[in-house]
Amino acid sequence: xxxxxxxxxxxxxxxxxxxxxxxxxxxxxxxxxxxxxxxxxxxxxxxxxxxxxxxxxxxxxxxxxxxxxxxxxxxxxxxxxxxxxxxxxxxxxxxxxxxxxxxxxxxxxxxxxxxxxxxxxxxxxxxxxxxxxxxxxxxxxxxxxxxxxxxxxxxxxxxxxxxxxxxxxxxxxxxxxxxxxxxxxxxxxxxxxxxxxxxxxxxxxxxxxxxxxxxxxxxxxxxxxxxxxxxxxxxxxxxxxxxxxxxxxxxxxxxxxxxxxxxxxxxxxxxxxxxxxxxxxxxxxxxxxxxxxx
Amino acid sequence: xxxxxxxxxxxxxxxxxxxxxxxxxxxxxxxxxxxxxxxxxxxxxxxxxxxxxxxxxxxxxxxxxxxxxxxxxxxxxxxxxxxxxxxxxxxxxxxxxxxxxxxxxxxxxxxxxxxxxxxxxxxxxxxxxxxxxxxxxxxxxxxxxxxxxxxxxxxxxxxxxxxxxxxxxxxxxxxxxxxxxxxxxxxxxxx
Numbered sequence: 462x463x464x465x466x467x468x469x470x471x472x473x474x475x476x477x478x479x480x481x482x483x484x485x486x487x488x489x490x491x492x493x494x495x496x497x498x499x500x501x502x503x504x505x506x507x508x509x510x511x512x513x514x515x516x517x518x519x520x521x522x523x524x525x526x527x528x529x530x531x532x533x534x535x536x537x538x539x540x541x542x543x544x545x546x547x548x549x550x551x552x553x554x555x556x557x558x559x560x561x562x563x564x565x566x567x568x569x570x571x572x573x574x575x576x577x578x579x580x581x582x583x584x585x586x587x588x589x590x591x592x593x594x595x596x597x598x599x600x601x602x603x604x605x606x607x608x609x610x611x612x613x614x615x616x617x618x619x620x621x622x623x624x625x626x627x628x629x630x631x632x633x634x635x636x637x638x639x640x641x642x643x644x645x646x647x648x649x650x651x652x653x654x655x656x657x658x659x660x661x662x663x664x665x666x667x668x669x670x671x672x673x674x675x676x677x678x679x680x681x682x683x684x685x686x687x688x689x690x691x692x693x694x695x696x697x698x699x700x701x702x703x704x705x706x707x708x709x710x711x712x713x714x715x716x717x718x719x720x721x722x723x724x725x726x727x728x729x730x731x732x733x734x735x736x737x738x739x740x741x742x743x744x745x746x747x748x749x750x751x752x753x754x755x
Numbered sequence: 756x757x758x759x760x761x762x763x764x765x766x767x768x769x770x771x772x773x774x775x776x777x778x779x780x781x782x783x784x785x786x787x788x789x790x791x792x793x794x795x796x797x798x799x800x801x802x803x804x805x806x807x808x809x810x811x812x813x814x815x816x817x818x819x820x821x822x823x824x825x826x827x828x829x830x831x832x833x834x835x836x837x838x839x840x841x842x843x844x845x846x847x848x849x850x851x852x853x854x855x856x857x858x859x860x861x862x863x864x865x866x867x868x869x870x871x872x873x874x875x876x877x878x879x880x881x882x883x884x885x886x887x888x889x890x891x892x893x894x895x896x897x898x899x900x901x902x903x904x905x906x907x908x909x910x911x912x913x914x915x916x917x918x919x920x921x922x923x924x925x926x927x928x929x930x931x932x933x934x935x936x937x938x939x940x941x942x943x944x945x946x
Contacts, residue, residue, distance in 0.1 A: 479785045494788040501789035514797040522808035537820045550813050567818070571810040575802040606794070611786035615794040675783055 474682030477592065478675060480609055481505045481601040505592065510606040513582040521546065521578070550574055557731050561738025565631070569737055572623060576616065577730040583607050584674060584722035588715065607725070608674040610667065617667035620733045621659065628740035635743045662736050666729065673725045677718045684711050905940060909933040 484503035488495055501507065525546050529538035539547045558573050559566045587605025595602045606612045628636035640655040641648045684707050692700025913929055 473781045475781045475783050479781070479783055480790070485789075490788060496787060499787070501787050501793075504790070507790065507793050510793065510797055514801050517801050518804045521805060522812075525809050525813055534823075537816060537823055539816070547813055547817070550810075551817060554817065567814060570814060571806045572802065574810050574813075575798070575805055578805070579798055579801055606790075609786045609790055610784050611788070611790035612794045615791040616798065619795070619798065679783075 474679050474686050477682045478604065478608055478678035480507075480604065483508070483600070483602075505595070505602045506604045506606040506609050506612070508602045509586050509591075509604055510583060510612070513579065513586050513606070517578055517582055549577075553577055553730060553734075557727075558734045558738075561734045561742070563738070563742050565738075565741050569623070569627070569734075569741075573730055573734050573737075576620075576733050577726050580607060580616070580670065580729050581723065581726035583612075584726055585719075587674065587678070588718055588722060605674050605678060607670050608678060610671045613671040614663075614667040616670075616729070617663045620666060620736060621663045623733075624659075624736055624740040627737070631741045632743050636740060639740075662732075666732055666736075669732075670725050670729050673721060677714065677721055681711055681714055681718070684714065905937050906933075908940065909936050912936055 480501070482499075482501050482504045485499040485501055487498060488500040489498040490500075524542045525539070527540045527543040529535045529540045553573060554566060554570050558570055562569055583606045587603075587608065589603065592601065592603030628639075632639075641651050642655070643651050687707050688700050688704045691703035695702075910933075913932060916932070
């Protein structure tokens with residue numbers, strides 16, 4: 462059953478952008494851990510995530526090693542594709558991470574770079590029409606892992622873990638004091654607000670990426686669904702007549718999706734750096750306190 | 756914005772399906788802890804491997820390049836400052852050398868003037884001395900010549916007188932007559 466037929470059969474465009482389990486195991490941990498009473502051991506989206514991880518781990522280290530020469534200066538100059546990777550890395554380091562993380566930039570930059578390239582690779586792989594052709598081979602692989610709320614929430618929770626753990630490690634009492642920015646008697650009000658703020662940051666981080674990646678793919682599925690709906694209602698001629706504008710619109714939306722893949726990876730990375738910086742950089746407040754003290 | 760609206764629309768359309776408990780393929784929130792665990796494992800693996808084999812070398816190269824550029828700029832700045840200092844020093848030395856050269860030339864000119872004047876003076880003095888000596892020698896020669904003329908004239912006169920008077924004169928007569936003749940001759944010459 463092809464993409465169009467399956468789309469028509471399912472009657473919902475959402476079917477084609479959500480996860481399709483390939484291997485599950487019964488396990489009931491309750492909502493939200495196992496809503497269906499089973500745990501996913503393998504799915505189409507997980508396969509794509511593994512492919513993304515494999516590509517990053519295997520391809521990227523080889524690409525970045527290309528240098529102009531082996532002498533003192535040549536080894537500092539990247540060559541070929543390494544230029545592309547290094548310019549992205551340098552941009553993220555200087556323009557995204559450093560304004561937030563300041564002196565801690567190089568301490569966290571590996572995490573920042575990993576987040577960006579991991580999300581970007583998954584986003585871009587999700588644009589490949591593998592899911593549309595895989596049913597011909599009797600399976601269902603493809604899809605965008607970042608269109609799965611559990612994936613984006615895990616990445617966001619990792620960021621929260623980095624924020625809290627490094628905030629406590631580097632700031633100690635400074636970090637804890639951040640949860641009560643006002644006078645102590647306001648702590649019962651401020652601490653819950655700050656905790657809710659922390660949770661909201663993580664929630665926004667997870668939902669923003671998930672919703673954007675999910676929406677683009679649903680939009681494409683809806684557009685393609687128009688052809689089949691028109692074909693069913695008006696016959697082959699009607700379907701073909703609708704197909705032309707729909708395909709043109711789909712191409713345009715796919716172009717937009719490529720941009721969105723980069724944009725969402727950037728936004729997730731930017732917010733990760735920003736939130737991390739808010740947790741580990743304290744000296745602005747110290748200067749402020751000193752200024753007030755004087 | 757459009758995408759958010761579409762998401763809302765789709766979620767709105769699928770809400771009845773979700774609410775009906777048919778959480779199969781149409782649930783956009785489909786997933787479970789398995790997805791989270793796999794995400795955690797794969798991401799941590801990517802972080803560790805790339806951290807060691809990709810991000811480490813890139814960060815190292817970026818830091819080295821930054822340091823190299825910083826050092827190069829610092830060296831260029833200090834080299835420029837040194838060059839400017841050397842230039843101003845050289846300019847000062849050149850000015851000093853010019854002044855010294857001018858002073859030396861001026862001093863040389865003055866010395867030459869002094870030497871010229873001294874040479875002129877010496878030459879003049881020497882010439883004067885030579886002239887004076889020549890004068891003295893001429894005067895002495897003149898006196899000697901005159902004396903000789905006197906002596907010769909006296910002798911001639913004596914000889915002539917002897918012949919005239921035919922008398923042999925003694926030596927004392929000669930002396931006396933000669934002296935008288937010279938005195939007469941001198942007196943005539945003075946007058």
